[in-house]
Amino acid sequence: MIRIWLTFVVLLLTTQIFSQTKVTGTVKSSMDEKPMYNINVLLNPTNVSVTTDRLGFFQLSDVAPGDYTIEVNQMGYDSFVQKITVGEEPLELGDILLSYNPQSMNLGVISLSDEELSSDESSSQSSVGLLSASKDVFAQAAAYELGAYWFRTRGYDNKYSDVMFNGVRMNKVDNDRVDFGNWGGLNDVTRYPAEVTYGLEPSDYTFGDLGGVMYIDTRPSTMRTGTSLSYSLANRSYRQRVMATHNTGLNKNGWGFMASGSRRWANEGRIDGTFYDAWAYYLGAEKKFNDQHTLNLTVMGAPYRRSTNSPATQEIYDLMGTGYNAYWGYQNGEKRSERIKKNHEPMGQLTHHWDFSENSKLTSTISYQTGKNGGSRLDWYKGNNPSPIYYRRMPSFDDSSLAAWQNNDTSFTQINWQDIYTANLNQADGHGVYALVSDVNEDDILAFSSTLRSQLNDKTTLFAGVNYKSTNSEIYRELDDLLGAQFYWDIDDYADPGQSGNYDESNPNRKAYEGDRIQYNYETTHDVMDAWASANFKVEKFDVTLGGKLSNTSIQRNGLFDNYQYTNSYGESEKHDFLDYGAKLQLIYKINGRNFITANGAYYTNAPTVNDVFPQGRENNSSIPDLESTKVSSADINYILRGSKVKARVTGYFTKTADEVETSFGYLDFEDANLFTAEVLSGVDKQYFGTEIAVDAQLTTRIRAKAVASIGQYTYANNPDLYYFSDDYAEEGGYRYLGTSYLKDYKLAVSPQKGYSLGFEYRDPKYWWFGVTGNFLADNYVDISPSRRTDRFIRDQYGDLYPQVTEEGLRRTLQQEKFDDQFMLNANAGKTFRFGDYYMGISLTVNNVLDNKDYRTGGFEQLRVANYNNAQDENYMKTFGNKYWYDQGLSYFLNVFLRF
Incomplete structure (x- = not known):
């Protein structure tokens, strides 16, 4: 009997084994019916791909x-x-045609806000480019719809997102943010990243961060073959764009070549006095030696020149309109800007792909990037501030100026270049009262990355990597234009009697000429080495991914000028070393092939940036006492639906960061003195929590609806320490501890904290489409000044409480300004055509269709208001009131492409 049962079981198992079959097919583009390489095909509910x-x-x-x-x-x-049904015979699905979505042609187009384009008031940048490449339902809507209005998912700073080219992290070491301008215009190269993760999701290529990872593989074989030409017309930062790309693909000898280039320009942008002139280039060469070894060479860069626009107080906007820009004036009948950003940081990479076994691959890259990044501004020596919005020109400060503002007398309301040249030409010794200078950063970045992926068995996959990155930076101020003068004194005209005023004591009473370095000149070195690993385990209905990292960062400053006020400005600083670590966990529960529950959690530390370590690096080696790495704790839980007609995600998240550093620069008005300072907050804790809801529904074969909601609350979570780094404290080492800044529960001025979007799209089988989306943004706040939230704000120079202070008055004075909620309407349309082997497409995107110009995209409290008495003066608060940036109203982007 036992033998009979054993025989039956063996026969049953054999039947099951041999009854298994295979499913095959070919994936092609519906536009040109060309095969599509490296496309993921998923079989649900097995989750095999x-x-x-x-x-x-x-x-x-x-x-x-x-x-x-x-x-x-x-x-x-x-x-x-x-849906398919598998029987006992092999199933051939034939050609699977993927429909090209023309809206994706704008992937990677970064439209930075006016605030983000400011060279002095904000160094943050949008992560829209990263989000727009994500497949996540919510991320897509956040990027294309809400993202058009400076909305940031979960309120995270750009420094918490990783962008990688062939394994090398591109975030800058001075502030850890991504400069998307380094590859701006190379849309055909960056359009389809090899990986995009959202939030804490694990990455195949790195440990990751709060904002996710975008990994770009620049091999020609991974991109579309053939030729692509496009032309764009817009009224944004630039007016026109042309792009051309040609990719040979891999030939029979294993060689592949690709070249791409673009130009974007505007003689004048949508804001008065702005221009844009940008180029971009990419060259890729790939050699596949055999099935195991492939070598790829990448050279790319994106040189640009563009002018920026100024923030202003509401007093000035009321007089001049929300499109007012104070950074330009007429010179010989043409508009000239003082604030011009210049950047060219080319990069070369050599990448080796080694498939050393059927299930294991090692990717290694050596990378070198160099170049120069600078921004110009007017400087003066024993002259008056030439800015038209200098506080002494404000009607609230001097009512005699009101008529000039009301009449828009451009010799007063804009920079007066004629007066500047006249002042310089009238100096008997030829010295310049005014000069145009640039704050320059020259980086030399050498990096190495090696990443391993290995499928250990059917249920376990290992990912690991090591990285090294060394950044040597030269940071200085360069004399660009003498503006008619013969030379410029490299001397501080604010020096006290008895002080030399020499910015470099080793070169006293120095006459500077165009191209010279003046006022400050120093170097920094930043070396980081890290290792990370993660493993994915499949256990029945669960997927578990565990990851960890370990890194060491070393930062040092070397002063090249001996500043007259500091004993620690010249020579090398101490070396600041930080050991960082972290762990991540993801759990996925597969209810079935369409319904999933996922949970992510992480705790890790990030080393301070160069700017955090040396807040007054232009002048000395001083640093904040007891500086620590930032601690990040974060978790989220998600329900995900992947239906054939409906896709949805519901998420709850919580994040806390601790021991961050924040720095602001400006003048402070105390009762007894004025102080120019770097205002540094140390030990800053922040808290982010909320929910995200996204639904993408195919209502009919032609009509699709998308709805998203982001409801968050982003606040300061403690009362950090405040330091002033100032020349006034040179004898104290360059800084002074001011005590506690009471910031707890104030809102973070990072983004609208609530965003809602509802859109509909009609897509015709004949390859034309139209879409419209309504967006509502709420709970956006002005950035607060830490000095106003200290004891010093309500006390005189002797430490006594101002007699005018009342609880009600203080509450009113310190209330954080909240911007009005806003509704924005977007629309888009397009069509694609086929002419034999040629494919053409046209698309139009219009944001802010209703031309809403009342939307404040951002703003900040001026540091100047540093004592309670001044804050009660109505005219004073008009002059030194909050400064804002406004949305410029309706914008459009028209794109036409030809591919063959």
């Missing part, structure tokens, strides 16, 4: 009979979902 080969072919082996769903996804194409 494969990728297509260079012919677009895929094969799912050992599939048991039953009902399944095939899902195919590719960036820039509509998802393909089809």
Whole structure:
């Protein structure tokens, strides 16, 4: 009997094994029917996936009979979902055609806010480029709709997002933020990242951060072959753009070449006195030696020149309109700006792909980037401030100026270049009262990255990597233009009697000429080495990913000028070393092939940036006492639906960061003195929590609806320490401890904290579409001044409480300004055409269709208001009131492309 049962079991198992079959198919583009390489094909509910080969072919082996769903996804194409029934015979699906989504043509187009384009008031940058590449339902809407109005998902700073090219992290060491301008205009190269993660999701290529990871593989074989030409017309930062790309693909000898270039320009942008002139280039060469070894060479860069626009007080906007820009004036009948950003930081990379076994791959890259990044501004020596919005020109300070403002007398309301040249030419010895200078950063960045992916068995995958990055920076002020003068004194005209005033005591009473370095000159070195690893385990209905990191960062300053006020300005500082670590966990519970619950958690530390370590690096080696790495704790839980017609996600998240550093620069008005300072907050804790809801529904075969809601609360979570770094404290080492700044529960001025979007799209089978989306943004706040939230604000120079202080008055004075809620309407339309082997497309995106110009995209309290008495003066608060940036109203982007 036992033998009979054993025989029956063996026969049953054999039947099951041999009854398993395979599912095959070929993935092609619906536009040109060309095979699509490296496309992910998912078989649900098994969650087994494969990728297509260079012919677009895929094969799912050992599939048991039953009902399944095939899902195919590719960036820039509509998802393909089809139910299938597998029997005992192999199932051939034939050609699977992915429909190209023309809206994806704008992937990677960064439209920075006026605030973010300011060279002095804000160094933050948008992460829209990263989000727009994500497949996540919420991330797409946040990027294309809410992101057009400076909305940031979860309120995270750009420094918490990682952008990587071939394994090398591109974030800058001075502030840890991404400069998307380094590859601006190379849309055909960055359009389809190899990986985009959202939030804490694990990455195959790095440990990751709060804001996610975008990994770009620049091999020609991973990009579209053929030629692409495009032209764009816009009324944004630039007016016109042309792009051209040609990719040979891999030939029979294993060689592949790709070249891409673009130019974006505007003689004048949508804001008066601004211009834009940007180029971009990419060259890629790939050699596949055999099935194991591939070598890829990448050279790319994006030189640009552009002018920026100023923030202003509401007093000035009321007089001049929200499009007012104080950074320009007429010179010989033409508009000339004082604030011009210049950047060219080319990069070269050599990447080796080694498939050393069927299931294991090692990718290694050596990278070098160099270049120069600078921003100009007017400087003066024993002259008056030439800015038209200098406080002494304000009607609230001097009512005799009101008529000039009301009449828009451009010799008064804009920079008066004629007066500047006249002042310089009238100096008997030829010295300049005014000069145009640039604050310059020259980086030399050498990096190495090596990343391993290994499929250990059917249920376990290992990811690991090591990275090294060394950044040597030269930071200085350069004399750009003498503006008619013969030379410029490199002397501080604010020096006290008895002081030399020499910015460099080793070169006293120095006459400076165009191209010379003046006022400050120093170097920094930043070396970081890190190792990370993660492993993914599949256990029945669970996927578990565990990850960890360990890194060491070393930062040092070397002063090249011996500043007359400091004993620690010249020579090398002490070396600041930081050991950082972290751990991440993701759990995925697969309810079935369409419903999932995921949870992510992480705790890790990040080393301070160069600017955090040396807040007054232009002048000395001083640093904040007991500086520590930032601690990050974060978790989220998600319900995800991946239906054939409805996709949705509901998320709850909580994040806390501790021991951050924040720095602001400006003048402070105390009762007894004025002080120019770097205002540094140390030990800053922040808290972010909220919920995200996103639904993407295919209502009919042609109509699609998207709805998202982001409801967050982002606040300061403690009362940090405040330091002033100032020349006035040179004898004390360059800084003074001011005590506690009472910031707890104030809102973070990072983004609208609530955002809602509802959109509909009609897509016709004949390749034309139209869409409209309504967006509502709420709970946006002005950035607060820490000095106003200290004891010093309400006390005189002797420490006594001002007699005018009342609890009600103090509460009113310190109330954080909240911007009005706003509604914005967006629309887009387009069509694609086929002419034999040629494909053409046209698309139009219009943001802020209702031309709403009342939307304040950001603002900040001026540091100047540093004592309670001044804050009660109505005219004083008009003069030194909050400064804002406004949205400029309706904007459009028209794009036409030809591909063959």
